[in-house]
Amino acid sequence: MSSEENSPAGVSNSVVDNTDRADWWRTVLGEYPTGVTLVTSLDESGAPVAMVVGTFSAVSQDPPLVGFMPNGDSTTFPAIRARGRFVANVLGANHEAVCRAFAKKSPDRFSSAEWVETETGIPRLENAVAWFDASITDVHVAGDHDIVVASVNDFGVGDADAGLPLLFLRGGYGSFTVPSLTFDAHGYARQLKLADAVRDAIRDAAEELDAELVVCGLSGDSVVVLHAMNIKSGVAAHERPVGASFPFAAPLAPSFAAWGTEESVKTWIENARHLTGTVDRAALTELLEQTRARGFAVTRGDAVIDDFNRVVSDPEAPRSELARVWQLITQQNDGGPDAGIPADATAIQFPIFDESGTAALVVAVTSFRSAIDVRGGEEFAERVRSLSRDLTAAVGGRSAR
Template sequence: MTHTIDSAAETSAWWRAALGEYPTGVCLVTGVAGDGSPVGMVVGSFVAISEDPPLVGFFAGRGSSTLPGLKESRCFTVSVLADGSESLCRAFATKDPGRWEHGTFERSGTAAPRVSDAVAWFDARLEEVREYGDHSFIVGRITDAGAGAGAAEMPLLFRRAGYGTFAASSDTFDTRGFIERLRWATVGEREVRELADDFDVHVALSSQIGDAVVTLAAIDPSSSGSSYENVGASHPWAAPIASIFAAWAPPHRRRAWEEASRHLTGAVDRPLLERILSGVRERGYAVAGDASLTADFLRLARSADVERETYARMWADIATSRAELEPDGSVDWSRVAVVQMPVFAPDGEVAMALYAITSSSFDSATGERLVERMSQTARRIAQSSPSARRGASSAAAVGLWGDSWELDAT
């Protein structure tokens, strides 16, 4: 697509939009100011200039308040950040007063702080500073370099005003495969409606489509509406939401689920997520709690044009709720408002999830009966799989699940 730019305002807007599509590595450049205090700035423009002599460089805005301190230092250290350093990166990018407390540092050969778990690091002596437009280009001669403690990790990337990793992959999916799942869901409509009526709960079938979880069918016993009424309602697939699709997923998809949470909220509680996934696999189903929070979440999923910040707040609240729901690995049924049951495809992947949602909470006896009934329903739906009936491979629907985690943060 091309666009003719007619004004300075348009120049800035299109310039940023176009450059936003180009992913850049993220580095922390540090030094020691003349008064002995550490200084640091996040850059996405670090570049190798020459091998002989070994020169590197980066750009900094001419109005940067950190740049004068780096110039005084006459030396600087570049730490290539790992994908687990997003909170550190954000702290320096926003000039958080406590930014030095967001990471672990060690003293480099330049006397500047070096990120201990950097993917790689470069010590350099200031060689030259040149001005280009509204930026300064800082050139340094390498005095030492090496791989950091985070060398085995993926580097942190910046794209579309958000963070990711080199592990992010395509967010495309197989439309034909999606339609097949939609048809599959309609085959199980009678089973789903009976479950909703017998337990007086809202029941839905959903599937993971790329970066989102999309509703295929939904039945509310208090409504006479069609099961297609909420078809297409969706929300991001980001931890700890929809753990049922992550529990039996291969490692790279579980990582995508975790990284989506980091991208959305800026943090990942891996011990909590591992506890959640272990519980799901052990029980064979997932739970979620807080009826009021669940109602807010459902309204959000049915809304259009939801801002990223709204999703981020909701995800943070849900993560807190999940930590309280399974404090010791067991289920506190008095808190449970949602039960999720996997519907497996012939290849062992979770093709769809069967949801039972109450407006209050379940008592233990009702919860156990509901789980047994949902398990039976899920098995019958699985047996009605078009692929199972044809004996066909599910390979054609691989794109349906997708592995991309990046969410548009613009």
């Protein structure tokens, strides 16, 4: 491509004056989206200072280093450099107003968000998409900017209320969406067909067990309720949970992960990490092993179930509430024996396999205490396993157990 094709209105770079060239430089760079990060620190008096940068990046994994490139004439960076330590707060799509307040240096800019303090007193954005507490190790002059390299002391993610990362593109702020990449319409339709094929059998099983049975499918990053049978809570038919969804994030819905693809396990774990900020991979691996050994998954604790139902039934519930419930469920993670039903079990989830041996559907069984009182725990557990086998056979699937 010729230089004329890269310059404004076909003008050759050789005849563009310095002013036009600078404008064209910014225009061309504006075609490249950048993340937006708020770098916070303290000045020599201990007062908070901050600057918005679009140049923050990871520099090294071993040792962990990050960097950013402030303008050489910045009036804020000298204070950050003198302190020697900062927090890089990666902004989310919901932080545009916060970003603009700091970019304009509004007098009340620090009141535009919620903050927590690091161990050294530096303000950290409470719901940043991600954050890095770092100490400056090198500053290099590069043209009209400085290149700052810093050693990472600590790092983490926020409570997910910030949404997807904030991007700067063509002079404006925005974000990106990925529903078209995660929603598999063909796969979802297939799940609906499978669920419909076993609907009558599941209704009969719900009546036999005197329990509530809810059929769930997996669509992208969400678990979706497809059928609900024998609901005992007295709700009207139109208020039943059919159509409700919740994030496919560990430790919930482990049956989909236990008998899923390697990719689904990664998704299950990573979604939890993004939702709650941290995961115990060893504990989750043990949970999957226990689920496979039992032939079904177990959820424990009445309070957790009540909290979960309340949050999932509210489409306006903030993600911070989801994160709180997920953390509670994680704290009461299975941890039981490899077989049988714990005395405090409140829900059981068993798989219906497709022809590949993957969990195509999961059936959640709740309100089953009366059935256990009649049958005994061991017989009830075996009945759940036999239901998994029978329903799998009914859809032409192949059990992976």
